[in-house]
């Protein structure tokens with residue numbers, strides 16, 4: 050359990066409205082816990098989004114225990130569907146306002162089918178479904194949240210896209226994943242250019258010991274990729290999510306990144 054923050058003590062992030070996708074497990078859970086130890090509980094509110102109601106409830110319980118006074122709301126939604134996206138947007142619109150900081154963190158993501166290479170993707174519905182979750186939902190949720198938490202002098206608005214080295218570098222069997230991550234990075238660079246008062250960060254969190262990482266080791270059709278990922282795991286170079294989450298929180302606290310930048314865990 051991460052340290053509690055003692056409720057009414059001044060905390061470096063102040064009061065925060067935080068919308069976090071993929072909050073039920075993996076990096077999302079660690080991010081929620083790392084953030085909540087830096088926010089002032091009373092007046093702050095976290096909205097946790099993912100499909101698993103049970104996973105979200107578990108993380109919400111941990112947050113409430115670690116951060117007295119923090120309001121935690123959960124919405125179990127599939128962000129790959131229009132209905133799920135609309136429910137997420139509605140929940141964001143219903144959040145209480147008046148905080149010092151808005152933090153929107155797009156952490157949810159998926160790898161797509163790794164058992165195929167590029168030329169195996171012949172079904173447009175499969176590709177569109179992948180992009181609906183990994184690209185479209187991030188764009189529309191951002192627009193809804195920024196349209197709700199509108200520009201105000203006392204409000205610092207921050208949007209984080211959880212990116213990857215795969216946004217910059219091709220990997221065999223990752224045609225969907227690399228394309229989605231590259232599209233998201235550029236999308237958020239455009240947001241940074243258009244909205245100078247919004248702080249935008251593309252954060253590549255490094256190799257993390259999560260379900261997603263394990264999926265690459267078992268499912269990639271490419272033996273080189275499978276072995277490369279498995280070797281990282283066996284040699285202990287895969288990061289604990291907590292370590293990467295702390296680095297992101299530190300980047301947000303120092304707040305010196307150029308808006309729209311792509312910052313990798315290993316370079317930060």
Ligand code: NDP
Pocket residue numbers: 070071072073074075076077098099100101102104126127128129155156157158159182211212213214253254255256257258259260261262
């Ligand atoms: P996990 O697969 O462990 O977790 C993914 C999260 O996204 C879960 O909370 C999951 O919850 C949620 N999610 C998945 N599908 C949907 C959906 N359709 N709608 C709503 N939520 C969904 O991934 P990681 O924690 O490893 O990854 C987190 C982020 O970090 C991702 O963006 C990933 O691309 C990125 N990243 C990860 C790396 C790694 O090595 N693991 C390396 C570089 C980047 P639920 O199942 O409850 O819906």
